[in-house]
Amino acid sequence: xxxxxxxxxxxxxxxxxxFIAANYPQEMRVPNPETDLTKxxxxxxxxxxxxxxxxxxxxxxxxxxxxWSVTQRFIFEQETSRAGTLPPLAFSVTMVGPVIYTFxxxxxxxxxxxxxxxxxxxxxxxxxxxxxxxxxxxxxxxxVRDGDHYIVNGHKTWxxxxxxxxxxxxxxxxxxxxxxxxxxxxxxxxMKSPGVTVxxxxxxxxxxxxxxxxxxxxxVPAENLIGEENKGWTYAKFLxxxxxxxxxxxxxxxxxxxxxxxxxxxxxxxxxxxxxEFIREIARVExxxxxxxxxxxRIVAQMSRGIDPGPAASLFKIRGTEIFQRITDLTHxxxxxxxxxxxxxxxxxxxxxxxxxxxxTATEKYLNSRKLSIYGGSNEIQRNIIAKAVLGL
Amino acid sequence: MDIQLTEEQELLRSSIQRxxxxxxxxxxxxxxxxxxxxxxxxxxxSFAELGLCAAPFQESSGGLGGGSLATMxxxxxxxxxxxxxxxxxxxxxxxxxxxDIGSPEQRExxxxxxxxxxxxxxxxxxxxxxxxxxxxxTTTAHRQGDxxxxxxxxxxxxxxxxxxKLIVSARTSGGPRDRDGVSLFVVDRHAANLHxxxxxxxxxxxxxxxxxxxxxxxxxxxxxxxxEGVAALEAxxxxxxxxxxxxxxxxxxxxxxxxxxxxxxxxxxxxxLGTFQVLQHRMVDMFIALEESISLTQHLNLSLASKEPNGxxxxxxxxxxxxxxxxxxxxxxxxxxxxxxMSDELNVGHYxxxxxxxxxxxxxxxYHLMRYAQQS
Numbered sequence: 001x002x003x004x005x006x007x008x009x010x011x012x013x014x015x016x017x018x019f020i021a022a023n024y025p026q027e028m029r030v031p032n033p034e035t036d037l038t039k040x041x042x043x044x045x046x047x048x049x050x051x052x053x054x055x056x057x058x059x060x061x062x063x064x065x066x067x068w069s070v071t072q073r074f075i076f077e078q079e080t081s082r083a084g085t086l087p088p089l090a091f092s093v094t095m096v097g098p099v100i101y102t103f104x105x106x107x108x109x110x111x112x113x114x115x116x117x118x119x120x121x122x123x124x125x126x127x128x129x130x131x132x133x134x135x136x137x138x139x140x141x142x143x144v145r146d147g148d149h150y151i152v153n154g155h156k157t158w159x160x161x162x163x164x165x166x167x168x169x170x171x172x173x174x175x176x177x178x179x180x181x182x183x184x185x186x187x188x189x190x191m192k193s194p195g196v197t198v199x200x201x202x203x204x205x206x207x208x209x210x211x212x213x214x215x216x217x218x219x220v221p222a223e224n225l226i227g228e229e230n231k232g233w234t235y236a237k238f239l240x241x242x243x244x245x246x247x248x249x250x251x252x253x254x255x256x257x258x259x260x261x262x263x264x265x266x267x268x269x270x271x272x273x274x275x276x277e278f279i280r281e282i283a284r285v286e287x288x289x290x291x292x293x294x295x296x297x298r299i300v301a302q303m304s305r306g307i308d309p310g311p312a313a314s315l316f317k318i319r320g321t322e323i324f325q326r327i328t329d330l331t332h333x334x335x336x337x338x339x340x341x342x343x344x345x346x347x348x349x350x351x352x353x354x355x356x357x358x359x360x361t362a363t364e365k366y367l368n369s370r371k372l373s374i375y376g377g378s379n380e381i382q383r384n385i386i387a388k389a390v391l392g393l
Numbered sequence: 394m395d396i397q398l399t400e401e402q403e404l405l406r407s408s409i410q411r412x413x414x415x416x417x418x419x420x421x422x423x424x425x426x427x428x429x430x431x432x433x434x435x436x437x438x439s440f441a442e443l444g445l446c447a448a449p450f451q452e453s454s455g456g457l458g459g460g461s462l463a464t465m466x467x468x469x470x471x472x473x474x475x476x477x478x479x480x481x482x483x484x485x486x487x488x489x490x491x492x493d494i495g496s497p498e499q500r501e502x503x504x505x506x507x508x509x510x511x512x513x514x515x516x517x518x519x520x521x522x523x524x525x526x527x528x529x530x531t532t533t534a535h536r537q538g539d540x541x542x543x544x545x546x547x548x549x550x551x552x553x554x555x556x557x558k559l560i561v562s563a564r565t566s567g568g569p570r571d572r573d574g575v576s577l578f579v580v581d582r583h584a585a586n587l588h589x590x591x592x593x594x595x596x597x598x599x600x601x602x603x604x605x606x607x608x609x610x611x612x613x614x615x616x617x618x619x620x621e622g623v624a625a626l627e628a629x630x631x632x633x634x635x636x637x638x639x640x641x642x643x644x645x646x647x648x649x650x651x652x653x654x655x656x657x658x659x660x661x662x663x664x665x666l667g668t669f670q671v672l673q674h675r676m677v678d679m680f681i682a683l684e685e686s687i688s689l690t691q692h693l694n695l696s697l698a699s700k701e702p703n704g705x706x707x708x709x710x711x712x713x714x715x716x717x718x719x720x721x722x723x724x725x726x727x728x729x730x731x732x733x734x735m736s737d738e739l740n741v742g743h744y745x746x747x748x749x750x751x752x753x754x755x756x757x758x759x760y761h762l763m764r765y766a767q768q769s
Contacts (some may be wrong), residue, residue: 133731135661158732203735204727204742267522273763274524332749336524337549339753342595352590354549354602355521363595367746370727371735378731380671 003071003297012072016079023048024085032361033086034368035207036347039122039164046088046119055117056093063101063109064117070304081251091160092116092123095239096169099186103227103235112167112188126156126170126189126213127236134381136171137180137233141215143172143187145222150174150187152195152218158375162198162211165191170215175230186232188224189215205367206345240377247376248316249324250293256327257286263334263358278334285326292319311389314382321372321379332366335359342367396691402466405459408443409470417474419740425477426597430555432478441510446484454492454504461632465639465694472643475743477597479513482552485636486629487514487560490577494617494625503558503579515556515582517547517603518626525756527562527626528572532605534563541565541578541615543608551754553601554591556582561605562622575622579614580605596750597743630755631708635697637751638690638711641719644744644751645683648726651741652676655730666729675725682718689714706768709761716751716758723748 005013025044030036049055057073059065068076080087097116100108115121132138141154152172162168168189175183189196195218201210227235264278296316299309332339338355342363353360373379387393398406416436425433440446448463450456457463464485471480488507491500506512523529532545543563553559559580567574580587586608589601617625653676656667666672693711696704723745727734734741752758 128732131660133661138661202737204737204746206737210732268524269522272524272526274760277759277763333757333759336757337519337753340549340551340594340596340600340750341592344593352592352602354590354592354600363749366749367595367742370724370745371732373728374731374735378728380669383671 003074003300005071005075009071009075013075013079016076017083019052019054020079020083020085023052024083028086029084031343031357032347032364035205035209035345035364037086042086042089043119043122045086049088050118055088055119056097058094058098059101063097063113070300074300078251081249082254084252084255089119089122089161091125091169092119092121095125096123096167096188099169099226099235099239102238103186107223108188108226121166122161122164124159124162124165124168124191124213126159126168128158129155130157134378136236137184139171139173139184141170141172142176143174143185143220145174146219148222150220150222150225152187152189152215152220154215156213156215157210158201159198159211159213160209162191162213163200163208167191168196168213169226171232171236174232178230181233183230184232184236185229186226186235187220188226189218189220190224193218193220195219202345203368203371205364206342207364207368208345248292248296248320250289250296250320253285253289253320253323253327256324256331257282257289259358260327260331260334263331263356263362267334267336267356267359278330281330285323285330288319288323288326292316292323311385314377314385317376318379318382321369325369325372328362328366328369331359331362335362339363396462396695398466402459402462405444405448405463406466406470409445409467412439412443413470413474413476417476419475419743422475422477431593431597431599432555437478437513438510440478440480441508445480446488446510447508449484450488450492450504450508454500455508456492456504461635461694461697464632464636465690468636468639469643472640472747473647475596475644475740475747479515479552479555481633481636481640482516482556483507483512483514486516486633487558489632490516490560490616490625490629493628494577498613499579499616512557513552513555514558514560515550515552516629517550517553517559517561519548519550520546521548523548525760526570527623527630528570528575530562530564530575531569532561532563534565534576534578534610536565536612537609539612541610541612543578543580543605543610545605547603547605549600550603551594551598551600553582553589553603554599558582559603560616561603562626563605565619567620572623574620575626576619577616577622577625578610579616580608580610584608584610594750596747598750627705631697631705633755634708634712634761635690635694637754638686638693638715641715641748641751642683642686642690644748645679645686645719645722648722648741648744649676649679649683652679652726652729655733672729675729679722679725682722686715686718706765709756709765709768712756712761713758713765716761719748720752720758 027041028045053066056065057068057076061067100112127136129139143150143152168191170187170189171184172187173183174185195216197214199212200208202208268275335355338359341354343353344351444457445467447456448459452458491503534541534543559582561578561580562575564574565576586606588604591599591601594600657665659666689711693707696707726741727745730741733739
């Protein structure tokens with residue numbers, strides 16, 4: 001499904017498409033880009049987009065954004081995800097960047113924004129804690145003012161790719177006596193500070209994406225506070241809003257559906273009853289994608305007229321993740337007996353993996369995608385948001 | 394129709410429970426999985442000493458005569474503790490086939506070692522493109538005098554890297570998809586010209602792809618009648634399903650109680666997770682899924698024990714229903730544990746992975762739903 005594009009927008013789409021085809025690094029085309037790339041490899045595309053001036057579609061021009069319209073941003077998102085490019089690090093560009101240029105002071109903007117754009121600084125997100133998952137406002141990591149520093153103590157968890165990070169943006173409690181939301185501040189912490197320890201968390205697919213981050217008497221310059229003390233919750237909510245609208249994942253689902261069809265055609269004989277069964281199930285998911293894509297296009301059209309979808313955006317997170325989980329589930333089923341096998345991490349070409357090549361990541365993807373309905377505000381929480389903020393229940 | 398265990402069966406169950414409680418906690422299991430072999434010969438010996446390896450076999454074969462109900466009891470407890478030792482492969486699959494179709498000489502030769510815990514077996518029936526179809530065999534076996542020569546490849550043979558002996562299906566006559574003409578052979582795992590490529594499975598076990606290049610097998614090692622291997626494998630699958638369903642029930646029971654406990658202890662927004670109605674209803678559905686699975690698993694095991702004529706259809710029904718139920722329970726247990734459910738450190742994800750494996754072994758729920766429908 002396509003937007004009705006003006007001739008300028010159509011030309012822009014063609015330009016983006018051609019740029020990706022000519023410039024996306026071949027060495028980033030690995031079986032599972034999320035887990036198989038080194039830090040350096042995963043930054044290659046980031047740097048190419050930076051040099052082109054396309055690294056931060058969301059950002060205003062004055063901070064280094066390309067100055068695109070809503071429609072152009074959507075086209076870019078659609079083309080890059082259809083082409084299967086690894087998105088630039090979201091925690092840097094999509095999350096902390098906008099917080100800094102919206103709520104940070106001039107010194108902070110000058111210090112951090114250029115290094116985010118260039119990929120010099122890798123950011124991770126210090127939100128979740130062992131006792132604070134869905135209920136983020138209950139964070140307990142403490143920051144106590146000591147002269148021109150904060151002393152930070154606490155334990156952040158599920159921190160994505162903290163093992164590569166130069167900086168972490170943290171929600172910390174600066175006023176333990178206030179109501180939960182009112183005592184939180186937004187603090188930027190250098191990962192090289194004494195007292196910061198990263199411990200890997202291995203997930204059920206065997207990969208190392210997430211970590212515990214321990215903060216023990218970490219001295220953080222007070223100049224790294226974003227905005228006002230105790231106003232961090234406002235900034236955090238602003239950031240989560242950015243996270244949710246990008247979760248429909250139409251491009252990715254479309255790509256994985258095409259791959260699934262290919263695997264069905266090559267691995268299942270047409271006279272096997274399973275063949276018809278898979279074709280029917282795939283069609284069902286395709287309709288789910290079509291409906292979500294149509295909804296997304298409808299919302300994009302509204303946004304370009306200045307209408308904010310608001311909390312209804314939660315539906316993209318709910319349906320987008322349910323759809324992708326279903327696709328990975330079907331892909332795991334299609335490879336039959338080989339669904340018993342799983343690649344070992346860290347991945348090595350020396351290890352034997354049975355079955356057809358295009359099925360090698362099916363098991364790990366099925367397992368890994370279980371996280372989608374949990375993170376970024378669980379799907380139960382997203383439904384609560386719609387019930388409360390949209391339906392008024 | 395609720396199974397009242399006999400005193401003997403209760404004894405069997407409580408002795409397994411006691412052993413696993415004392416010797417097989419999750420940390421111990423993790424250590425076992427991390428070893429080169431991925432299972433513990435010491436624990437295997439203990440299982441044999443407890444009589445588990447002899448439990449299902451007929452007394453006339455030297456077994457304890459427990460039949461499919463004994464298997465059900467063992468597998469359910471193994472499911473609770475995620476036991477990785479090759480009981481299913483050795484005792485249920487291979488032992489069951491040997492007892493069912495083996496000659497008196499073969500039973501005498503092979504079964505005592507299985508019952509004493511001295512031999513490990515694996516069953517190689519699948520091939521690269523066979524999916525779940527026993528007929529779809531391209532591996533060939535040609536008679537040459539008093540031996541057969543086997544050539545071809547077998548896929549995803551769980552337990553093969555550990556095994557002393559393999560049961561291999563190969564075609565002695567007919568076309569690639571014919572029901573007739575498939576025969577079963579006992580092949581020494583160290584036989585000349587048999588090549589293994591090992592890999593790890595999703596649930597922490599070891600499996601292998603087998604390549605046979607003119608592997609010579611004495612004719613006396615053919616198991617059952619020539620060309621009638623598919624029927625034997627179908628009967629073995631019925632027994633396998635009964636065992637896997639029992640294992641799934643054990644795993645589901647553990648997941649349900651862990652999730653319930655977590656939902657009472659874990660507080661968010663100032664209250665226990667279990668106070669949210671949406672999660673309460675989810676856990677009610679998990680409870681219902683388990684109850685139905687227990688019922689169908691018992692029904693299937695009783696039907697197989699009394700050799701009911703519709704046992705095979707019922708097996709497909711149970712594999713479907715219990716498979717979907719187990720997947721629902723496993724996915725929701727992960728979901729309700731949040732991030733913790735995704736972590737390798739907690740046992741929840743490992744139950745999830747075992748259940749995912751069970752759903753692949755001997756046909757997924759969609760395959761068996763079709764088979765169930767076709768048998769109506």
